[in-house]
Amino acid sequence: MMLSIGAAAVLALALPVRSGPTESTVLSSFPAPASASYDYVVVGGGTAGLTIAARLAASGSSVAVVEAGGFYETDSSTISTVPGYAFSNPVLAPVEFFPPFPLLDWELVSQAQTGAANRKVHYAAGKTLGGGSAINTMAYHRATKRTHLRWADVAGHLSYTWDNMLPFFLKSAKLTPPDWLKRATPNATFTYDPTVFCTGLPICGPLQVSYAKWVDPTNTWFSVALEAIGMAQNLLGFNSGSLSGGAYTTETISPDAIRSSSESSYLAWALQNTQLKVYNRTLASKILFTSGKATGVSVSTGGAGYALTVAKEVILSAGTFHSPQLLMVSGIGPQAKLQSLDIPVISNLPGVGQNLQDPIFFSVQSGVKTPSLASELADPARQSTIQQQYDSSDAGPLSSAGGYIAFEKLPAASRQAFSPRTASLLAGLPADVPEIEYLAGSFAGTGNGVTTVGDLSAAVLNPFSRGSVTISSASITDAPVIDMGWLTDPADAEVAVAAFKRLRQAWAAPAISSVKVGPEIRPGLAVQSDADILVWIRENAIQIWHASATNAMGTNATAGAVVDWRAKVFGVSGLRVVDASILPFALPGHPQATIYALAEKIAQSILTGS
Ligand SMILES: Cc1cc2nc3c(=O)[nH]c(=O)nc-3n(C[C@H](O)[C@H](O)[C@H](O)COP(=O)(O)OP(=O)(O)OC[C@H]3O[C@@H](n4cnc5c(N)ncnc54)[C@H](O)[C@@H]3O)c2cc1C
Ligand SMILES: *[C@@H]1O[C@H](CO)[C@@H](O)[C@H](O)[C@H]1NC(C)=O
Ligand SMILES: *[C@@H]1O[C@H](CO)[C@@H](O)[C@H](O)[C@H]1NC(C)=O
Ligand SMILES: *[C@@H]1O[C@H](CO)[C@@H](O)[C@H](O)[C@H]1NC(C)=O
Numbered sequence: 344m345m346l347s348i349g350a351a352a353v354l355a356l357a358l359p360v361r362s363g364p365t366e367s368t369v370l371s372s373f374p375a376p377a378s379a380s381y382d383y384v385v386v387g388g389g390t391a392g393l394t395i396a397a398r399l400a401a402s403g404s405s406v407a408v409v410e411a412g413g414f415y416e417t418d419s420s421t422i423s424t425v426p427g428y429a430f431s432n433p434v435l436a437p438v439e440f441f442p443p444f445p446l447l448d449w450e451l452v453s454q455a456q457t458g459a460a461n462r463k464v465h466y467a468a469g470k471t472l473g474g475g476s477a478i479n480t481m482a483y484h485r486a487t488k489r490t491h492l493r494w495a496d497v498a499g500h501l502s503y504t505w506d507n508m509l510p511f512f513l514k515s516a517k518l519t520p521p522d523w524l525k526r527a528t529p530n531a532t533f534t535y536d537p538t539v540f541c542t543g544l545p546i547c548g549p550l551q552v553s554y555a556k557w558v559d560p561t562n563t564w565f566s567v568a569l570e571a572i573g574m575a576q577n578l579l580g581f582n583s584g585s586l587s588g589g590a591y592t593t594e595t596i597s598p599d600a601i602r603s604s605s606e607s608s609y610l611a612w613a614l615q616n617t618q619l620k621v622y623n624r625t626l627a628s629k630i631l632f633t634s635g636k637a638t639g640v641s642v643s644t645g646g647a648g649y650a651l652t653v654a655k656e657v658i659l660s661a662g663t664f665h666s667p668q669l670l671m672v673s674g675i676g677p678q679a680k681l682q683s684l685d686i687p688v689i690s691n692l693p694g695v696g697q698n699l700q701d702p703i704f705f706s707v708q709s710g711v712k713t714p715s716l717a718s719e720l721a722d723p724a725r726q727s728t729i730q731q732q733y734d735s736s737d738a739g740p741l742s743s744a745g746g747y748i749a750f751e752k753l754p755a756a757s758r759q760a761f762s763p764r765t766a767s768l769l770a771g772l773p774a775d776v777p778e779i780e781y782l783a784g785s786f787a788g789t790g791n792g793v794t795t796v797g798d799l800s801a802a803v804l805n806p807f808s809r810g811s812v813t814i815s816s817a818s819i820t821d822a823p824v825i826d827m828g829w830l831t832d833p834a835d836a837e838v839a840v841a842a843f844k845r846l847r848q849a850w851a852a853p854a855i856s857s858v859k860v861g862p863e864i865r866p867g868l869a870v871q872s873d874a875d876i877l878v879w880i881r882e883n884a885i886q887i888w889h890a891s892a893t894n895a896m897g898t899n900a901t902a903g904a905v906v907d908w909r910a911k912v913f914g915v916s917g918l919r920v921v922d923a924s925i926l927p928f929a930l931p932g933h934p935q936a937t938i939y940a941l942a943e944k945i946a947q948s949i950l951t952g953s
Contacts, residue, residue: 389474392660398946400617412471427741458830473606484581489773500908535580551603555743565783571852589749690914694903699810704802710793715785750777
């Protein structure tokens with residue numbers, strides 16, 4: 344049975360999302376680059392930053408956002424706005440030498456990964472209004488109920504339980520029900536739970552969430568293969584606090600098939616309805632303190648430096664890599680590190696930049712004879728039809744960013760080789776937290792009957808390896824030093840090998856033999872023993888761009904916590920951090936839904952003083 348949301352279509356914060364903020368709204372919002380004072384200054388106009396800035400500005404407070412990048416609609420055009428291009432965005436290249444894209448990306452390159460064949464990888468991070476939400480691949484789903492219980496436990500506050508966080512999920516996003524007519528794929532129907540989305544005025548948030556209006560035919564076969572090895576469709580979908588089985592996921596795509604980011608949603612709304620000021624192409628270099636209280640931020644626009652001071656608070660939302668960097672160059676972090684760079688210590692917090700958790704993923708590829716998003720986009724004969732479908736009806740391959748994913752705890756047969764330590768680490772995770780996510784993907788075909796190179800991936804969701812972010816100088820213009828710590832904990836290696844074998848089991852399912860063409864393409868059947876599989880994974884696994892927890896929330900600063908449950912930084916006043924860096928641990932699956940909700944929660948905490 345298909346559930347529907349009905350009247351939720353008309354909304355208070357409904358926005359013209361096709362083009363994002365207009366030139367005139369932007370220009371009138373850009374203040375002269377000179378010292379000024381606001382109630383709040385938000386550093387980083389990314390996913391969390393624009394959410395919190397919009398809510399604070401809506402309350403009538405004076406608010407400025409400082410963002411190093413510009414507007415992606417004009418800086419990069421269709422690469423970042425059209426969903427079908429999300430996977431071919433050049434910023435995704437996870438290799439040391441990559442095509443530079445300074446208008447969208449910070450161009451960060453990691454330290455050599457000792458657990459991953461000493462590779463250095465380019466780790467894309469959005470340098471644009473919208474931040475990660477402007478370059479991500481748009482999957483939107485929430486964590487599990489027990490993940491939130493674990494969070495409440497670590498944060499020492501019950502406001503993080505599922506029930507207590509649900510209002511902030513509701514407030515941030517508006518769901519458009521599936522368009523079955525445009526999907527036009529009767530073998531890819533599903534059910535979902537409309538009660539976990541906003542259903543009425545006036546609280547439906549500006550972020551647009553929807554189901555793809557085009558179904559990738561190859562994905563329908565991956566759904567069959569994953570079901571055959573134990574992952575039946577989850578009848579509620581992945582927004583109700585359960586992550587098990589498979590589902591077509593919701594995506595941050597507007598009803599007219601444009602990327603919905605924090606910029607096209609929250610910022611566009613705030614520019615029209617509040618006095619929010621946006622300092623775009625403006626770099627924050629330091630948080631300023633007087634007697635342990637944050638009083639403002641040093642910034643520079645086009646090389647000219649000035650200060651923005653605050654009457655109330657500074658909110659740091661520069662993301663997993665840059666928020667710890669900004670804290671450290673401002674005097675908050677591990678004392679010995681700061682002293683070695685002659686940075687005066689304002690708060691000695693050993694946890695700043697530590698605890699980095701970065702899920703990795705890898706795939707097994709085989710040829711298939713079904714078309715796919717990749718094969719359609721690569722076929723010159725299809726270009727004009729596809730473009731026309733998109734332009735005239737917001738549908739077709741360009742309107743979709745893939746979207747079939749599945750979750751599981753590995754079955755008993757896959758766990759037999761686990762060491763006692765690995766088994767016990769995994770047993771310590773909450774009962775409803777999946778260990779592996781599977782993602783259906785594709786590359787263009789190679790001919791000889793291979794229409795599509797089917798790409799089935801597995802992500803190791805709960806890394807026990809720990810990485811770090813640190814600084815090499817006191818200057819914000821030197822890139823942060825990033826070590827993801829990939830596969831340095833043997834438990835992650837064991838889980839990865841088990842997940843790899845599940846990928847091969849899915850490919851071997853008789854249910855998809857009718858569309859499979861030829862032998863496995865990657866890594867190929869020469870890779871067989873557990874030892875060979877692990878070597879291959881160390882050489883080929885990449886990030887899924889979900890790094891988090893580098894300013895972990897908690898209760899004990901000596902033990903590594905950086906912020907408390909209100910997101911206030913320990914040891915100072917007037918400063919909060921609100922972004923993926925304050926997650927206490929890697930969330931299962933994709934984090935953006937939770938980052939929006941977290942920003943809504945802290946905005947309310949600031950405004951109500953609770
Ligand atoms: C390629 C990619 C694909 C992803 N796919 C998905 C997905 O499908 N689903 C999902 O849920 N999640 C996905 N993610 C993860 C998700 O998008 C991020 O976790 C999330 O956007 C992080 O939000 P944030 O607020 O912590 O930081 P960001 O959104 O990164 O915001 C930080 C902002 O601060 C700015 N900034 C940093 N330093 C300074 C400074 N010194 N001065 C001024 N401004 C500064 C940055 O330019 C940026 O705009 C993906 C991420 C990437 C990169
Ligand atoms: C589902 O239908 C589509 C479109 O007709 C087709 O291309 C695809 O092969 C089908 N998938 C399965 C699993 O039957
Ligand atoms: C901010 O964006 C506007 C509109 O794109 C642009 O005209 C302006 O120059 C930008 N500001 C800076 C400092 O680059
Ligand atoms: C905080 O952590 C430190 C270091 O682990 C520990 O010694 C101390 O007892 C903890 N304090 C509290 C109140 O738990």
